Amino acid sequence: MRAVTWHGKNDVRVEQVPDPEILSPGDVIVRITSTAICGSDLHLYNGYIPSMMPGDILGHEFMGEVVEVGSDVKRFSVGDRVVVPFTISCGQCFYCERKLWSLCDNTNPKPELAETLFGYTPAGIYGYSHLMGGYAGGQAEYARVPFADHGPIKVPESMPDEQLLFLTDIFPTGYQAAEYCDIQEGDTVAVFGAGPVGQFAIKSAFLLGAEQVVAIDRVPERLQMAAESGARTLDYTDADVVEALKDLTGGRGPDSCIDAVGMEAHGTGVMGVVDRAKQAVRIETDRPHALRQAIQACRKGGTLSIPGVYGGFIDSVNMGAAFNKGLTFKMGQTHVQNYLEPLLEEIDNGRIDPSFVITHQLPLDQAPEAYRMFRDKQDGCIKVVLKP
Amino acid sequence: MVAATRSGLLRGLALSGAGAATIYRGAKGHWPMMNGQSGPPEMSATVTINRPVEELFDLWRDLESFQSLAPRVDSVAARGKESHWEASLPVAGNLAWDAEITHEERPNRIEWRATNGPVPMRGSVTFKVPPGNRGTEVMVRVVAEPPGGKVGAKIAGAVSRLPERQMRRDLIDFKRQLEAGELATVDGQPHGRRLPTLARDGSNA
Numbered sequence: 185m186r187a188v189t190w191h192g193k194n195d196v197r198v199e200q201v202p203d204p205e206i207l208s209p210g211d212v213i214v215r216i217t218s219t220a221i222c223g224s225d226l227h228l229y230n231g232y233i234p235s236m237m238p239g240d241i242l243g244h245e246f247m248g249e250v251v252e253v254g255s256d257v258k259r260f261s262v263g264d265r266v267v268v269p270f271t272i273s274c275g276q277c278f279y280c281e282r283k284l285w286s287l288c289d290n291t292n293p294k295p296e297l298a299e300t301l302f303g304y305t306p307a308g309i310y311g312y313s314h315l316m317g318g319y320a321g322g323q324a325e326y327a328r329v330p331f332a333d334h335g336p337i338k339v340p341e342s343m344p345d346e347q348l349l350f351l352t353d354i355f356p357t358g359y360q361a362a363e364y365c366d367i368q369e370g371d372t373v374a375v376f377g378a379g380p381v382g383q384f385a386i387k388s389a390f391l392l393g394a395e396q397v398v399a400i401d402r403v404p405e406r407l408q409m410a411a412e413s414g415a416r417t418l419d420y421t422d423a424d425v426v427e428a429l430k431d432l433t434g435g436r437g438p439d440s441c442i443d444a445v446g447m448e449a450h451g452t453g454v455m456g457v458v459d460r461a462k463q464a465v466r467i468e469t470d471r472p473h474a475l476r477q478a479i480q481a482c483r484k485g486g487t488l489s490i491p492g493v494y495g496g497f498i499d500s501v502n503m504g505a506a507f508n509k510g511l512t513f514k515m516g517q518t519h520v521q522n523y524l525e526p527l528l529e530e531i532d533n534g535r536i537d538p539s540f541v542i543t544h545q546l547p548l549d550q551a552p553e554a555y556r557m558f559r560d561k562q563d564g565c566i567k568v569v570l571k572p
Numbered sequence: 573m574v575a576a577t578r579s580g581l582l583r584g585l586a587l588s589g590a591g592a593a594t595i596y597r598g599a600k601g602h603w604p605m606m607n608g609q610s611g612p613p614e615m616s617a618t619v620t621i622n623r624p625v626e627e628l629f630d631l632w633r634d635l636e637s638f639q640s641l642a643p644r645v646d647s648v649a650a651r652g653k654e655s656h657w658e659a660s661l662p663v664a665g666n667l668a669w670d671a672e673i674t675h676e677e678r679p680n681r682i683e684w685r686a687t688n689g690p691v692p693m694r695g696s697v698t699f700k701v702p703p704g705n706r707g708t709e710v711m712v713r714v715v716a717e718p719p720g721g722k723v724g725a726k727i728a729g730a731v732s733r734l735p736e737r738q739m740r741r742d743l744i745d746f747k748r749q750l751e752a753g754e755l756a757t758v759d760g761q762p763h764g765r766r767l768p769t770l771a772r773d774g775s776n777a
Contacts, residue, residue: 185762187762187764189763189764189765191764191765191767197764199764199765201762201763201764202762203762204761204762205760205761207757207758207759207760207761208754208755208756208757209754210753210754237763237766238764238765238766238767239763239764239765239766239767240763240764241762241763241764256753256754272756274748274751274752274756275752276622276751276752276753277622277751277752278620278622278706278707281622289747289748289751290747290748290751290752290756291752291756292756293755293756293757293758293759295744296737296741308756317756317758318758319758319761320758320761320762320763328761330756330757331752331754331756
């Protein structure tokens with residue numbers, strides 16, 4: 185089959201590789217009909233996630249048709265149309281029982297790496313480095329889906345891929361981020377980063393009853409899209425974000441802030457330069473500019489919700505501001521399984537059409553160009569769907 | 573990235589891959605490559621398993637069924653408190669040893685002693701239920717009782733340095749088989765061309 189493989193910084197290729205096979209009785213094999221490039225794939229593309237190996241198959245947002253079923257699989261049969269969550273979960277451990285699916289104890293085949301870096305291993309993730317288990321990803325014609333009874337859901341034939349694909353990650357991720365804000369009547373939510381996850385966080389914040397949502401980015405097309413969802417927009421390159429947010433909230437500050445940027449923020453000013461320099465020489469692995477601003481901007485007693493991916497270490501975090509304002513931090517990889525059915529229902533009843541975020545559809549063979557375009561935000565690129 | 577040298581060494585040694593049974597049940601070990609390291613000849617590992625304490629105790633105590641969770645153990649013949657084990661291990665080749673349960677308290681504790689091997693050992697497993705529905709804490713402790721002198725010192729060093737990490741991993745695999753019903757794996761999945769210098773797993777060069 186053809187698959188998108190990683191070969192180093194800024195080097196992804198489409199290669200011919202063997203088809204995946206059932207390796208465990210709980211596996212299914214899915215023929216992929218649609219797959220997407222995630223903003224977090226850019227962290228791999230830009231070389232900031234450790235433990236990638238050349239030849240690793242990328243991709244954790246994919247859906248398709250079940251073509252083969254392991255002997256222990258109970259919930260699926262050949263021909264089922266499925267959406268696959270990016271988190272791989274066993275469904276039986278302490279964490280899965282408490283619906284903390286992305287923290288599953290049992291799905292990272294190589295827990296030692298993550299234990300060294302994080303203390304304990306989180307769940308395995310498709311196509312997201314050997315730190316996260318080294319699973320082959322879904323930017324390919326086929327993918328092996330392990331622990332199938334505890335991940336994918338069947339989806340109706342009547343809905344197009346474009347409406348369903350983002351249940352795999354970015355819609356639940358944006359939704360969980362908004363849910364973490366515990367939105368109350370009259371609340372303002374500031375969303376740092378209007379990429380695909382930010383866009384879904386904006387929509388979700390409104391679904392959950394936010395009075396006002398403010399989107400912060402610098403890319404005009406992203407701000408435009410956010411405005412179309414009803415958000416106020418701020419271009420951080422020509423505004424003092426903290427002051428502007430104060431002005432938009434009667435001097436109080438946003439009730440909650442969502443950092444939908446993560447480890448590769450494009451900071452401005454002195455700290456932005458310092459972070460870039462440190463990251464370049466690997467003194468600091470992550471650039472936390474959006475995080476600092478979100479901490480600074482948030483009102484006293486507010487919530488900071490972090491769906492943006494961090495992988496390692498950050499410097500000069502204004503912990504004093506966070507502490508003295510009594511902020512609550514909520515973060516982590518998304519517990520996707522919690523959101524599949526409820527959000528499918530939201531799509532089905534027309535409250536949201538997730539395809540709004542797609543700006544480009546390309547054949548899988550053009551993945552290298554697609555990665556470059558997405559990284560450089562060329563051609564109004566916000567979200568790319570690849571067709572195998 | 574993580575202790576690659578050490579784990580490479582571990583995998584070359586007799587205990588690696590033997591599964592929980594070999595060392596926890598009192599295997600005779602065989603450490604052909606270790607030399608001159610010293611330290612206390614004792615190791616332990618603990619994991620919490622999301623299963624009832626009685627189930628875990630009974631599984632551990634039922635030596636012959638326990639074998640299915642220790643893939644490299646070829647056979648176990650048990651009669652009462654006594655058992656005979658056979659395993660074929662990389663490097664060490666075919667091994668056989670006897671074990672005897674010296675003390676048991678259902679569902680909290682089993683103690684054993686391994687005999688008829690170059691490294692006499694004793695071990696224990698303790699099952700403890702923490703408050704608040706958190707599963708069962710399983711603690712395994714193995715103490716080598718090497719002979720004195722130079723040979724004994726070598727064995728002592730090997731026991732203390734080598735297998736604790738491996739033992740913990742074996743215990744995690746035990747937990748995974750019981751909780752998830754399978755061991756998560758990526759062995760055998762497709763990948764693109766590996767650069768020869770980076771193909772550490774040797775799967776493609």
